[in-house]
Amino acid sequence: MAKPKVATTSLCGCFGCHMSILDIDDRILKLVELVDFDKSPIDDIKEFTGPVDIGLIEGGCANEENVRVLQDFRKHCKILISVGDCAINGGIPAMRNMIPLKECLEEAYLNGPTVHNPSGKIPNDVEIPLLLNKVYPAHEVVKIDYHLPGCPPPADTIWEALVALLNNKQLDLPYELIKYD
Numbered sequence: 001m002a003k004p005k006v007a008t009t010s011l012c013g014c015f016g017c018h019m020s021i022l023d024i025d026d027r028i029l030k031l032v033e034l035v036d037f038d039k040s041p042i043d044d045i046k047e048f049t050g051p052v053d054i055g056l057i058e059g060g061c062a063n064e065e066n067v068r069v070l071q072d073f074r075k076h077c078k079i080l081i082s083v084g085d086c087a088i089n090g091g092i093p094a095m096r097n098m099i100p101l102k103e104c105l106e107e108a109y110l111n112g113p114t115v116h117n118p119s120g121k122i123p124n125d126v127e128i129p130l131l132l133n134k135v136y137p138a139h140e141v142v143k144i145d146y147h148l149p150g151c152p153p154p155a156d157t158i159w160e161a162l163v164a165l166l167n168n169k170q171l172d173l174p175y176e177l178i179k180y181d
């Protein structure tokens with residue numbers, strides 16, 4: 001029988017949540033017995049090969065490419081999970097939400113105390129994904145089925161959530177695994 005499929009992506013995140021997935025240590029061997037990984041930085045599969053049972057989203061949406069990838073995940077994944085605070089509320093990248101985008105770009109490329117930019121230009125190559133006016137949490141862009149809080153969520157939280165959902169059980173994690181403090 002075909003194994004359930006899992007896909008993962010990092011949008012505007014730091015890959016710390018992916019490190020937490022790998023932090024399940026030797027249970028990773030059990031995980032690869034339980035599931036096949038589809039599109040994911042873990043196996044470097046770049047495009048979906050078909051429908052997927054569980055999609056794990058790290059990071060919020062800071063640019064148009066993040067939005068496109070997230071919509072693609074929603075289209076392909078039966079269950080979509082926001083993993084970590086960046087996916088859930090934008091996290092540290094969302095600190096720019098209080099400052100106009102123009103000001104952020106000028107500080108980063110023109111006026112910042114450590115900037116060396118003899119061209120005096122803000123990069124605008126067509127290859128660079130367009131920044132959004134602010135960083136959006138994943139659930140403001142597509143429907144998200146579950147949220148796993150933390151920065152990053154502990155490996156045990158991710159493991160327990162995956163095992164429960166793969167066994168068609170209610171996601172009823174104990175407080176110790178979902179607390180913020």
Ligand code: SF4
Nearest residue numbers: 013014016084085086
């Ligand atoms: S929630 Fe924390 S660990 Fe995860 S991507 Fe954001 S900053 Fe990194």
